[in-house]
Amino acid sequence: MSVLVYAEAHDGAFNKKAFEVVTYARKTADILGTECIAATVNANNPEKLGIYGAHKVVQLQSDSLEKFDTGSYTQALALAAEKVEADTVILQHSADGKSLIGRLAARWKCGSVSAVNQLPSHDGGFHVEKPVFSGKAFATYSISSDRRVLSLVGNSLPPEEMGDEQVNVETLDLEVDAPKVKVIKVDKVKGEIPLPEAELVVSAGRGMKGPENWGIIEELAETLGATTACSRPVADSDWRPHHEHVGQTGIAIRPNLYIAIGISGAIQHLAGVNNSDTIVVINKDPEAPFFKSADYGVVADLFDVVPRLNESLKKFKAS
Amino acid sequence: MNILVCVSKTPETTAKISFTGDNSEFNTDGVNFIMNPYDEWYALVRAVELKEQFGGEVTLLNVGPAANDAIIRKGLAIGADKAVRINAEPKSAMETAGHIANYAKDQEFDGIFFGKETIDYNGSEVGGMVAELVSLPFISYASKLEMESEDQATVTRDIEGGIEVLEVSTPFCLSAAKGLAEQKIPNMRGIMMAKRKPLDVVEPESVDQPVEVVRFRLPEEKGEVTLIDPENMDELVRLLHEEAKVI
Numbered sequence: 001m002s003v004l005v006y007a008e009a010h011d012g013a014f015n016k017k018a019f020e021v022v023t024y025a026r027k028t029a030d031i032l033g034t035e036c037i038a039a040t041v042n043a044n045n046p047e048k049l050g051i052y053g054a055h056k057v058v059q060l061q062s063d064s065l066e067k068f069d070t071g072s073y074t075q076a077l078a079l080a081a082e083k084v085e086a087d088t089v090i091l092q093h094s095a096d097g098k099s100l101i102g103r104l105a106a107r108w109k110c111g112s113v114s115a116v117n118q119l120p121s122h123d124g125g126f127h128v129e130k131p132v133f134s135g136k137a138f139a140t141y142s143i144s145s146d147r148r149v150l151s152l153v154g155n156s157l158p159p160e161e162m163g164d165e166q167v168n169v170e171t172l173d174l175e176v177d178a179p180k181v182k183v184i185k186v187d188k189v190k191g192e193i194p195l196p197e198a199e200l201v202v203s204a205g206r207g208m209k210g211p212e213n214w215g216i217i218e219e220l221a222e223t224l225g226a227t228t229a230c231s232r233p234v235a236d237s238d239w240r241p242h243h244e245h246v247g248q249t250g251i252a253i254r255p256n257l258y259i260a261i262g263i264s265g266a267i268q269h270l271a272g273v274n275n276s277d278t279i280v281v282i283n284k285d286p287e288a289p290f291f292k293s294a295d296y297g298v299v300a301d302l303f304d305v306v307p308r309l310n311e312s313l314k315k316f317k318a319s
Numbered sequence: 320m321n322i323l324v325c326v327s328k329t330p331e332t333t334a335k336i337s338f339t340g341d342n343s344e345f346n347t348d349g350v351n352f353i354m355n356p357y358d359e360w361y362a363l364v365r366a367v368e369l370k371e372q373f374g375g376e377v378t379l380l381n382v383g384p385a386a387n388d389a390i391i392r393k394g395l396a397i398g399a400d401k402a403v404r405i406n407a408e409p410k411s412a413m414e415t416a417g418h419i420a421n422y423a424k425d426q427e428f429d430g431i432f433f434g435k436e437t438i439d440y441n442g443s444e445v446g447g448m449v450a451e452l453v454s455l456p457f458i459s460y461a462s463k464l465e466m467e468s469e470d471q472a473t474v475t476r477d478i479e480g481g482i483e484v485l486e487v488s489t490p491f492c493l494s495a496a497k498g499l500a501e502q503k504i505p506n507m508r509g510i511m512m513a514k515r516k517p518l519d520v521v522e523p524e525s526v527d528q529p530v531e532v533v534r535f536r537l538p539e540e541k542g543e544v545t546l547i548d549p550e551n552m553d554e555l556v557r558l559l560h561e562e563a564k565v566i
Contacts, residue, residue, distance in 0.1 A: 070456070071457070074451065095476070095478040096478075099458075101444055102443070102445060102447025103451040104451075109529065111529035112444060112530065114442045132439060138536050139532045140532065140534045140535075142530065144530065144531075182485060182486045187484075194480025196479050249356065257563070257565040274538075295542075298555065315553070316556045
């Protein structure tokens with residue numbers, strides 16, 4: 001038996017999340033005492049997955065896989081897993097991975113756990129933990145079926161160079177049914193890192209007083225190379241676009257650094273960001289609840305302190 | 320157009336999270352439960368709008384105990400025509416999906432709608448599972464759904480850093496994200512009418528149970544926040560670099 005990991009290629013290229021999931025799968029395979037086989041579709045450089053720990057790479061090939069469809073991709077992954085005798089399939093917890101995990105588990109009637117962020121354990125059963133209640137608790141799941149499917153949330157572990165590009169890449173020609181859903185258009189925001197993938201995020205809230213004041217936030221984000229985000233009231237007032245809204249009803253993120261500026265830290269906002277590795281809170285109200293969840297806090301007027309933080313960062317970047 | 324909307328019961332967003340039974344069960348003491356917001360605000364409301372556009376019926380489905388009837392009545396007040404409760408207390412997404420599929424497979428729905436995830440277990444698995452079990456196409460994270468006719472839909476789906484626009488013919492399964500509809504507060508007439516709408520209780524068939532939660536834990540207490548002198552932003556930068564190692 002082996003571990004099959006699906007590393008997504010977008011426009012032929014892998015991003016960091018693909019390398020993370022391969023490293024996670026390799027470590028899972030080590031725990032289970034088996035091999036890690038990476039599957040990919042339409043990738044330009046499938047051998048790269050060898051660097052991050054895959055013992056072998058299979059490029060899944062079928063006309064039905066040209067565009068994403070949950071039905072055809074589920075079928076392809078299931079066929080590939082059966083061919084390489086994988087009993088454990090690991091997906092990215094991405095828009096596509098989240099759509100596949102349920103289908104694949106149901107196809108095999110096996111146990112699945114989505115959005116895991118820890119390695120499983122395999123001592124008298126298969127156990128794996130994931131955050132639940134929007135990050136307010138963790139649950140350990142026990143899977144009793146022979147097969148299992150997991151999806152890994154981004155930024156759970158860093159990709160590690162555990163091998164090299166001299167890895168066996170094989171093309172698997174698969175008989176896959178034609179997709180029942182037709183993709184007619186894909187629109188991506190150009191030039192900036194999408195929030196769910198961002199490692200550094202600068203976020204601002206109602207404390208900004210109005211959309212005309214966002215210049216200092218954008219400057220800080222630019223110095224850091226960070227992506228900008230905002231709280232719900234800000235998006236609801238159309239001060240900032242809705243795709244920047246992080247929180248329970250917006251996007252849930254887990255960057256390495258989250259800087260919250262003029263955001264009080266309502267529980268619904270925290271639910272979307274409290275898995276961030278390091279949280280900096282800047283607020284003039286020392287009673288703001290966000291300080292309880294922060295690693296570093298600055299109690300000050302944001303209009304005074306944000307430009308000075310920007311200057312300090314510029315100095316640091318230049319040194 | 321006949322649509323099945325699957326709704327779940329979740330603790331409200333501000334509920335205190337704690338556990339009992341040696342950390343094996345969620346402690347429901349003093350917790351208010353609501354209809355999962357993605358199921359209610361987006362999936363159910365859009366289904367009711369489509370029914371108003373094309374005629375047909377919206378059926379609300381919940382898998383759960385009798386205590387869930389209050390939430391089901393709210394769904395009927397929002398505009399579902401009838402409701403079905405499968406009298407089971409599932410321990411996993413697979414069990415829930417198994418019950419839904421057992422009910423849906425013998426019916427002719429043009430659409431089966433779900434919320435994109437529940438706010439308690441955050442799984443986003445049930446929609447895809449049901450789609451596979453009843454062999455239908457599945458579109459996740461739909462933020463827009465337009466029906467050109469009763470059997471042809473154009474759906475916008477949220478993907479990383481953008482959107483994807485798709486076409487699909489009925490019947491299909493869909494999970495709803497923010498944007499699909501506007502939250503609707505039931506009015507007095509809706510609430511009165513809901514009392515007379517049918518709520519069937521169906522006893523469950525046996526389903527697969529390949530996974531379960533064995534233990535919960537709360538996050539470790541975050542250490543005290545380190546307060547930085549506002550006059551010394553160099554110090555914050557130093558800590559982010561040397562201590563947190565994030566820049």
